[in-house]
Amino acid sequence: MNLSxxxxxxxxxARKASYTFALVSSKEKNAALKAMAAALVKNQAxxxxxxxxxxxxxxxxxxxxxxxxxxxLNPKNIKAMADSLVETSKLKDPVGELLxxxxxxxxxxxxxxRVPLGVVGIIYESRPNVTSDCAGLCLKSGNAAILKxxxxxxxxxxxxxxxxxxxxxxxxxxxxxxxxxxxxxxQAVHELLKLDQxxxxxxxxxxxxxxxxxxxxxxxxxxxxxxxxxHVYVSKNADLEMASDIVINAKTQKPGVCNAMETLLVDxxxxxxxxxxxxxxxxxxxxxxxxxxxxxALVKGGVNKATEQDWRTxxxxxxxxxxxxxxxxxAIEHINTYGSHHSDAIxxxxxxxAQAFLDSVDSACVYxxxxxxxxxxFEFGFGSEVGISTDKLHVRGPMALExxxxxxxxxxxSGQIRG
Amino acid sequence: MNLSxxxxxxxxxARKASYTFALVSSKEKNAALKAMAAALVKNQAxxxxxxxxxxxxxxxxxxxxxxxxxxxLNPKNIKAMADSLVETSKLKDPVGELLxxxxxxxxxxxxxxRVPLGVVGIIYESRPNVTSDCAGLCLKSGNAAILKxxxxxxxxxxxxxxxxxxxxxxxxxxxxxxxxxxxxxxQAVHELLKLDQxxxxxxxxxxxxxxxxxxxxxxxxxxxxxxxxxHVYVSKNADLEMASDIVINAKTQKPGVCNAMETLLVDxxxxxxxxxxxxxxxxxxxxxxxxxxxxxALVKGGVNKATEQDWRTxxxxxxxxxxxxxxxxxAIEHINTYGSHHSDAIxxxxxxxAQAFLDSVDSACVYxxxxxxxxxxFEFGFGSEVGISTDKLHVRGPMALExxxxxxxxxxxSGQIRG
Numbered sequence: 001m002n003l004s005x006x007x008x009x010x011x012x013x014a015r016k017a018s019y020t021f022a023l024v025s026s027k028e029k030n031a032a033l034k035a036m037a038a039a040l041v042k043n044q045a046x047x048x049x050x051x052x053x054x055x056x057x058x059x060x061x062x063x064x065x066x067x068x069x070x071x072x073l074n075p076k077n078i079k080a081m082a083d084s085l086v087e088t089s090k091l092k093d094p095v096g097e098l099l100x101x102x103x104x105x106x107x108x109x110x111x112x113x114r115v116p117l118g119v120v121g122i123i124y125e126s127r128p129n130v131t132s133d134c135a136g137l138c139l140k141s142g143n144a145a146i147l148k149x150x151x152x153x154x155x156x157x158x159x160x161x162x163x164x165x166x167x168x169x170x171x172x173x174x175x176x177x178x179x180x181x182x183x184x185x186x187q188a189v190h191e192l193l194k195l196d197q198x199x200x201x202x203x204x205x206x207x208x209x210x211x212x213x214x215x216x217x218x219x220x221x222x223x224x225x226x227x228x229x230x231h232v233y234v235s236k237n238a239d240l241e242m243a244s245d246i247v248i249n250a251k252t253q254k255p256g257v258c259n260a261m262e263t264l265l266v267d268x269x270x271x272x273x274x275x276x277x278x279x280x281x282x283x284x285x286x287x288x289x290x291x292x293x294x295x296x297a298l299v300k301g302g303v304n305k306a307t308e309q310d311w312r313t314x315x316x317x318x319x320x321x322x323x324x325x326x327x328x329x330x331a332i333e334h335i336n337t338y339g340s341h342h343s344d345a346i347x348x349x350x351x352x353x354a355q356a357f358l359d360s361v362d363s364a365c366v367y368x369x370x371x372x373x374x375x376x377x378f379e380f381g382f383g384s385e386v387g388i389s390t391d392k393l394h395v396r397g398p399m400a401l402e403x404x405x406x407x408x409x410x411x412x413x414s415g416q417i418r419g
Numbered sequence: 420m421n422l423s424x425x426x427x428x429x430x431x432x433a434r435k436a437s438y439t440f441a442l443v444s445s446k447e448k449n450a451a452l453k454a455m456a457a458a459l460v461k462n463q464a465x466x467x468x469x470x471x472x473x474x475x476x477x478x479x480x481x482x483x484x485x486x487x488x489x490x491x492l493n494p495k496n497i498k499a500m501a502d503s504l505v506e507t508s509k510l511k512d513p514v515g516e517l518l519x520x521x522x523x524x525x526x527x528x529x530x531x532x533r534v535p536l537g538v539v540g541i542i543y544e545s546r547p548n549v550t551s552d553c554a555g556l557c558l559k560s561g562n563a564a565i566l567k568x569x570x571x572x573x574x575x576x577x578x579x580x581x582x583x584x585x586x587x588x589x590x591x592x593x594x595x596x597x598x599x600x601x602x603x604x605x606q607a608v609h610e611l612l613k614l615d616q617x618x619x620x621x622x623x624x625x626x627x628x629x630x631x632x633x634x635x636x637x638x639x640x641x642x643x644x645x646x647x648x649x650h651v652y653v654s655k656n657a658d659l660e661m662a663s664d665i666v667i668n669a670k671t672q673k674p675g676v677c678n679a680m681e682t683l684l685v686d687x688x689x690x691x692x693x694x695x696x697x698x699x700x701x702x703x704x705x706x707x708x709x710x711x712x713x714x715x716a717l718v719k720g721g722v723n724k725a726t727e728q729d730w731r732t733x734x735x736x737x738x739x740x741x742x743x744x745x746x747x748x749x750a751i752e753h754i755n756t757y758g759s760h761h762s763d764a765i766x767x768x769x770x771x772x773a774q775a776f777l778d779s780v781d782s783a784c785v786y787x788x789x790x791x792x793x794x795x796x797f798e799f800g801f802g803s804e805v806g807i808s809t810d811k812l813h814v815r816g817p818m819a820l821e822x823x824x825x826x827x828x829x830x831x832x833s834g835q836i837r838g
Contacts, residue, residue: 019755019781022779023779102799102800104799104800108793117811118781118811200811200812201811201812219634221640221810221812223812239834245834245836246834248836249837254837336438358827358829359441359442360441360442362438362537363827365827365828365830366827366830367830367832369831369832369835370527370830370831370833370835371832371835371837374527374830374835379837380521380523380529381521381529391640392619392620393536393619393640393812396826396827397827406812408777408783408815408816409783409816410787411786411793412773412788412789413787413788414788415658415661415789416789416793417664417668417669417672417790417792418672418790418792
């Protein structure tokens with residue numbers, strides 16, 4: 001069978017399974033998730049053996065240590081994968097939730113009921129735990145899942161998939177509800193992206209290049225964020241010590257992720273008190289600073305000049321752009337103009353100012369007095385996440401169980417016809 | 420200014436207005452809608468005068484009577500436009516609704532709050548009332564609207580727009596929140612569809628050709644339905660008299676609309692009792708019947724042969740395809756295979772069977788013992804609608820105020836950083 005026919009077969013099987021899967025009870029789904037968790041732990045020697053093949057190939061390719069870290073399976077992170085499945089089993093099942101009841105004057109009773117989306121395609125890169133996290137969220141929400149991981153993790157993903165499927169075979173969940181595309185040919189992704197009649201949504205997880213490739217090559221709705229250009233604005237009403245702690249956390253705790261800060265905005269009224277020591281502290285932590293003229297005037301030396309392009313750049317690295325602004329309005333305008341509508345914070349003790357920031361910044365997650373690093377399905381209490389959306393339609397921010405559902409209108413009549 | 424720059428200017432102005440508009444209170448929005456309603460009625464002589472130019476042009480083009488009917492403004496339908504604005508003013512404002520409150524162990528308080536989408540583009544055909552209906556729904560939900568009507572209605576649309584804008588000028592709603600593209604050049608639509616950085620969603624209202632054109636030519640999310648291939652399934656447990664009334668209503672009351680029935684499915688066990696007289700009745704009402712072999716065997720003569728293509732056809736006319744099926748499972752499979760996921764009904768007295776149909780038919784609106792013709796924003800109690808979606812993401816079924824919103828997460832901290 002050629003690749004095109006193979007992917008079509010997988011998608012058709014998933015679509016067919018999705019119809020009966022939508023009717024499986026929460027109890028049965030939760031039992032399956034717990035059994036999957038147990039099976040991963042039980043088979044950890046097998047998982048580590050298969051993972052070693054990926055690690056060997058990676059060392060041959062000379063991949064970075066960060067990538068090899070993300071790729072590695074060990075008893076600790078296999079346990080974490082299992083725990084995540086157990087956590088997901090404990091969350092409320094979104095399917096069947098009654099969202100609204102409408103009674104019409106003609107006697108029609110209309111129920112708006114939450115239902116699974118149907119078939120969810122997830123395209124991701126090197127981390128093998130995504131295979132079980134996403135399988136767990138999709139299965140809990142009654143969706144058939146088509147998973148396509150990165151070729152670096154192919155042996156690990158196949159091993160995880162094999163274990164999860166062996167559990168599924170003993171449950172009432174249709175076996176075809178979980179699919180893994182095992183081909184490492186890039187063409188396999190192209191073939192999947194063509195199937196807009198069979199796949200309801202695609203979630204690309206990975207770098208901007210992968211996400212742009214997926215969005216540009218499919219008619220299937222894509223849930224995505226291209227970039228995380230996150231801001232912290234230090235108001236003249238800020239507790240400057242709190243501001244300093246939050247700036248350090250948002251920039252340096254994990255600079256390579258989408259919810260890390262890329263631009264610091266500071267009210268001119270506190271810039272002289274705040275910025276010089278803040279910048280020294282950041283530089284001591286290895287952070288390069290790119291400042292506007294006002295910042296450079298306040299800090300003697302060591303600050304590179306920020307260009308217009310810096311305000312639009314997601315560094316994903318220990319680099320920070322810094323701008324001095326004339327108060328709240330300019331901060332909001334800067335964020336709405338240059339940001340990526342992901343996560344932005346204000347540091348202030350003034351409640352009215354805080355609310356104005358929350359109301360006017362057009363981002364998925366807006367913070368008062370907290371680090372932008374909390375934008376994450378687990379941190380929000382959603383168990384895990386299939387991705388983060390900076391789009392405004394369907395789902396915004398971390399996407400988990402609720403984002404994996406749609407709804408339908410069930411209309412109960414007694415012979416009503418339209419006049 | 421060339422067309423491209425002109426459309427860009429309109430979209431930029433709408434985007435800018437959307438930021439301040441999101442903060443306008445319900446009271447101010449409702450007062451504006453009521454003032455608009457009053458202004459339409461007060462200026463009806465002007466509206467009718469401008470509409471006459473469109474009617475004159477239409478008669479020159481030799482348009483059909485149906486199109487001329489849709490295009491005509493008179494005191495009665497001007498009053499209906501005004502009433503619709505007043506009705507919309509009375510609906511609950513979705514903006515600011517607190518959808519969820521999450522308290523995290525670290526003390527973070529997360530509020531999920533409903534917000535406007537931002538900038539909504541609506542592309543429609545000949546009916547001028549869409550201009551005021553959609554303006555009303557967008558303004559009530561805090562969205563800037565960019566309206567692009569058909570060239571047949573250009574004078575009417577400009578006149579309605581002029582009246583609505585003259586009212587807006589006296590309110591706190593930013594004037595640029597309501598935009599009409601006055602160019603009748605098809606290229607104007609192309610230019611609008613390019614602006615995915617400025618427009619949050621496009622709703623095409625019109626025939627399948629328009630909708631396919633829009634969906635194929637933009638990166639902006641499109642809320643749409645291509646077709647309405649709606650089914651009525653008459654179960655062996657049906658009240659056959661009720662079934663007959665619903666079949667006649669769903670097929671003949673207004674055959675040219677998307678929620679009219681196109682295919683009738685009948686359980687083999689009642690086909691002999693039900694179909695012969697049903698078909699005679701439909702034929703007496705001018706309806707052409709295209710049946711499968713079993714149907715043609717039951718009804719002597721007068722029934723054309725249905726082909727595979729008939730099951731996939733939206734006739735939008737007095738034509739009905741008819742199929743005899745072996746019970747509920749085959750009916751569900753037929754609908755999920757050939758339907759358009761719009762509106763489908765079962766006629767049955769058996770509650771368990773009814774629920775199985777509602778659960779398993781993968782459509783936006785599923786009915787028990789009622790006509791499919793009720794799928795409509797007004798009939799569902801939403802005041803009006805900007806469109807109907809058969810997609811599963813964001814909005815499904817009639818799209819009105821709620822469908823015109825997104826949400827954001829407001830996160831309240833006291834210095835939390837991530838460990």
